[in-house]
Amino acid sequence: MTGKVLLVDDEAGLREAVQTYLEDSGFNVEVASNATEGWEKLQLSTPDVLISDVMMPQVDGYQFLGQVREDPRYKSLPVIFLTARGMTSDRIQGYSAGVDAYLPKPFDPEELVAIVSNLIERQDARTPEGGNLPDIAAMAKQIEEIKALLTQKGSISKTPSPIRIDFTPREQDVLNRVAEGLMNKEIASRLDTSVRNVEKYVSRLFSKTGTNSRTELVRYALEHGLVTDDD
Incomplete structure (x- = not known):
């Protein structure tokens, strides 16, 4: 445990x-x-x-x-x-x-x-994913939208962000994995942390990027080159 x-x-x-x-x-x-x-x-x-x-x-x-x-x-x-x-x-x-x-x-x-x-x-x-069942269903839908978005990754036009966003290393890790189309439980397992902490980081990412859903977050991150390559 x-x-x-x-x-x-x-x-x-x-x-x-x-x-x-x-x-x-x-x-x-x-x-x-x-x-x-x-x-x-x-x-x-x-x-x-x-x-x-x-x-x-x-x-x-x-x-x-x-x-x-x-x-x-x-x-x-x-x-x-x-x-x-x-x-x-x-x-x-x-x-x-x-x-x-x-x-x-x-x-x-x-x-x-x-x-x-x-x-x-x-x-x-x-709470299997750290939220209630309706939230899980909504998240699953957004995961599918993200995966569809990733298939169009090459065609998404990149616009340099007018404001530099300072993510903490852990926020960047979470962003990278959200952009992979992973659920909170999968991200928590990859980063050896709790689902609750992942939720907290995702909320911070929404706040810092002015987005309201995982799909919006990933699109914004791809447009502004905020997703980084990591291990």
């Missing part, structure tokens, strides 16, 4: 121990020492699972979870609470706030790995 985890905990010793165990179990782990730092890292890259301590200074886990759940981008992001408070009332408060799993300290690291793996598998099973 692979996947990206964001771990937010103000206890350095526990944070390092959990990070090491999760990484040894095959996960890519980002860490933050408080909710503010966690939120900043969340903006840069959406994880497959968010793990947060409850009792933290300034912004506690409940406030952090509320901030996360209020953002439409993270409505379905799996969240695990780690806490020294294991009373039934505490767990009820956590589940009522929208947490997916609640693990009292001290906990068995193997149990945490099992929970993280299960949450990622549930997410993948719920």
